[in-house]
Amino acid sequence: MKGFISGLPKVELHLHLEGTLEPELMFALAQRNGVIIPYSSIESLKAAYQFHDLQAFLNLYYQGALVLRTEQDFYDLTYAYLERCKEQHIIHTEVFFDPQFHTRAGVAFDTVASGITRALRDGETNLGISSGLIMCFLRDLSEDDAIETLKQAIAFKDDIVAVGLDSAEQGNPPEKFERVFAMARNTGFKTVAHAGEEGPSEYIWGAIKVLKVDRIDHGVRCTDDPKLVAYLAEHQIPLTVCPLSNVKLNAFEDLSKHNIVELFKQGVLVTINSDDPAYFGGYLNDNYLAVAETFELSKQDVALLSDNGIKASFLSDEKKRVLQ
Numbered sequence: 001m002k003g004f005i006s007g008l009p010k011v012e013l014h015l016h017l018e019g020t021l022e023p024e025l026m027f028a029l030a031q032r033n034g035v036i037i038p039y040s041s042i043e044s045l046k047a048a049y050q051f052h053d054l055q056a057f058l059n060l061y062y063q064g065a066l067v068l069r070t071e072q073d074f075y076d077l078t079y080a081y082l083e084r085c086k087e088q089h090i091i092h093t094e095v096f097f098d099p100q101f102h103t104r105a106g107v108a109f110d111t112v113a114s115g116i117t118r119a120l121r122d123g124e125t126n127l128g129i130s131s132g133l134i135m136c137f138l139r140d141l142s143e144d145d146a147i148e149t150l151k152q153a154i155a156f157k158d159d160i161v162a163v164g165l166d167s168a169e170q171g172n173p174p175e176k177f178e179r180v181f182a183m184a185r186n187t188g189f190k191t192v193a194h195a196g197e198e199g200p201s202e203y204i205w206g207a208i209k210v211l212k213v214d215r216i217d218h219g220v221r222c223t224d225d226p227k228l229v230a231y232l233a234e235h236q237i238p239l240t241v242c243p244l245s246n247v248k249l250n251a252f253e254d255l256s257k258h259n260i261v262e263l264f265k266q267g268v269l270v271t272i273n274s275d276d277p278a279y280f281g282g283y284l285n286d287n288y289l290a291v292a293e294t295f296e297l298s299k300q301d302v303a304l305l306s307d308n309g310i311k312a313s314f315l316s317d318e319k320k321r322v323l324q
């Protein structure tokens with residue numbers, strides 16, 4: 001199974017670039033930029049990667065992202081992930097970034113977006129990996145802040161395929177961002193939103209009905225509402241599920257209790273992704289393998305899951321046909 005998964009051409013649809021910041025690169029960038037990290041060694045940093053919930057993780061994730069200061073830093077971060085993609089046989093990836101975190105830390109939007117897009121272009125040319133860039137709004141900030149960020153993204157309209165919604169979910173329902181998502185759709189952006197990771201199934205309904213998203217990120221709490229599961233299956237609304245992340249952040253006690261295979265068998269368009277692999281201890285192949293082994297999936301089922309990734313992507317229908 002391990003060899004089968006490694007050899008399978010795969011697509012990744014739920015990946016935070018800031019969540020690929022490996023401790024080694026974090027320390028190197030801290031030194032390069034004179035940023036102080038409150039850990040004395042890579043080992044002590046890694047030892048802190050124990051999270052009882054999403055907020056505990058976000059605290060470390062944002063602290064780590066403070067080392068990213070220059071255009072070259074964002075280039076290096078992105079290119080290192082694309083090299084991982086090559087190793088993992090990921091042929092297409094749609095990646096998130098969190099511009100509001102960086103602009104609040106004093107790094108210009110253009111610095112962030114230029115570094116990332118330059119690396120994505122080089123990744124396509126040098127490594128043959130195609131990509132899409134998704135700009136996430138931080139849901140714990142205001143909608144006005146999101147609107148300001150959307151305005152800054154217009155200059156990068158050719159590079160940014162979609163907008164998304166991430167960060168602290170509980171208490172920040174999708175409805176808070178109705179206007180900015182409507183503006184984004186009217187400007188021609190695709191839309192996605194984290195929903196039902198920790199938050200209730202109502203947030204998934206809100207993302208679908210109010211934000212009118214093309215995909216739901218996570219969405220695993222949908223099983224609290226059978227009508228929602230039936231709706232997702234009927235309308236083939238993709239869920240970008242991140243199995244190892246969900247276990248690390250205690251959405252499920254262990255992988256055997258995860259509902260991804262149950263949803264798959266019910267006809268929901270589920271896909272497998274890695275979320276923040278530097279923090280959760282596994283890239284895409286590790287997520288596939290853990291699910292395949294835990295649920296004793298056949299190779300055919302694994303191939304169907306990887307096909308779902310192609311189906312759920314923002315690639316053109318023509319490119320999807322070539323890949324499937």
Ligand code: ADE
Binds near residue numbers: 167245
């Ligand atoms: N930002 C980075 N990873 C995230 C996650 N799993 N959920 C919400 N926001 C995030």
Ligand code: ZN
Binds near residue numbers: 015217
């Ligand atoms: Zn995520």
